[in-house]
Amino acid sequence: xxxxxxxxxxxxxxxxxxxxxxxxxxxxxxxxxxxxxxxxxxxxxxxxxxxxxxxxxxxxxxxxxxxxxxxxxxxxxxxxxxxxxxxxxxxxxxxxxxxxxxxxxxxxxxxx
Amino acid sequence: xxxxxxxxxxxxxxxxxxxxxxxxxxxxxxxxxxxxxxxxxxxxxxxxxxxxxxxxxxxxxxxxxxxxxxxxxxxxxxxxxxxxxxxxxxxxxxxxxxxxxxxxxxxxxxxxxxxx
Numbered sequence: 001x002x003x004x005x006x007x008x009x010x011x012x013x014x015x016x017x018x019x020x021x022x023x024x025x026x027x028x029x030x031x032x033x034x035x036x037x038x039x040x041x042x043x044x045x046x047x048x049x050x051x052x053x054x055x056x057x058x059x060x061x062x063x064x065x066x067x068x069x070x071x072x073x074x075x076x077x078x079x080x081x082x083x084x085x086x087x088x089x090x091x092x093x094x095x096x097x098x099x100x101x102x103x104x105x106x107x108x109x110x111x112x
Numbered sequence: 113x114x115x116x117x118x119x120x121x122x123x124x125x126x127x128x129x130x131x132x133x134x135x136x137x138x139x140x141x142x143x144x145x146x147x148x149x150x151x152x153x154x155x156x157x158x159x160x161x162x163x164x165x166x167x168x169x170x171x172x173x174x175x176x177x178x179x180x181x182x183x184x185x186x187x188x189x190x191x192x193x194x195x196x197x198x199x200x201x202x203x204x205x206x207x208x209x210x211x212x213x214x215x216x217x218x219x220x221x222x223x224x225x226x227x228x
Contacts, residue, residue, distance in 0.1 A: 004154075008152075031214075032214045034216060034217075041221070041222075042221050042222075043116070043202050043204070043219030043220050043221045043222055044155070044202075044217075044219050045219070046216035046217065046218070049214060049216060051214065089154070089155070093214070098143055098162075098206050098208035098214070098215055098217070099145075099157060099160060099170070100157075100217065101157075102147075102154045102155035102156075103154055104152060104153065104154040105154065
């Protein structure tokens with residue numbers, strides 16, 4: 001069955017450093033992958049989408065890579081700020097319509 | 113801009129009671145979704161509706177029913193609530209239909225449901 005893995009342990013980094021979050025998937029080949037941010041008590045908010053034929057996508061301080069050989073996506077936040085503290089979810093497409101399968105998310109804490 | 117609105121925000125039920133979770137979007141989106149989020153499990157799709165008048169089962173549909181009342185509204189019903197249905201429920205919508213795939217999903221802020 002399809003499986004998505006994100007590091008369940010929280011990632012703690014210092015302000016100004018680059019945060020790198022990992023999303024690994026197995027047993028299928030998604031056509032695209034989305035990343036979302038979720039704050040406590042709120043619904044997920046869309047950040048970036050990357051397609052299988054794209055190696056990298058950038059938006060301001062955010063960068064996503066998609067390696068279909070390794071079956072892995074990396075999500076980078078450069079010059080991180082305390083306001084970036086949240087849980088980040090990866091969501092590859094499930095292969096039908098616009099359905100997504102969400103990972104369990106990685107909690108990022110940016111400390112002063 | 114309301115986006116996706118879910119009601120109620122909180123609810124406590126007794127086992128066996130029924131209730132309907134309401135969801136409405138004002139973005140003229142074709143597709144709508146219901147998810148549940150449990151600790152350590154991530155978001156799991158319960159039902160989705162690709163367009164008005166159609167609904168399909170997701171990963172965990174047992175114990176739930178849905179109604180796509182019109183393009184704006186998509187409700188989730190628990191006919192006989194069970195403690196295992198204690199969760200946070202999220203509704204989402206997206207612009208996807210047909211060739212317009214790969215569209216982001218827009219989420220409401222959830223309904224926190226406890227079943228005793």
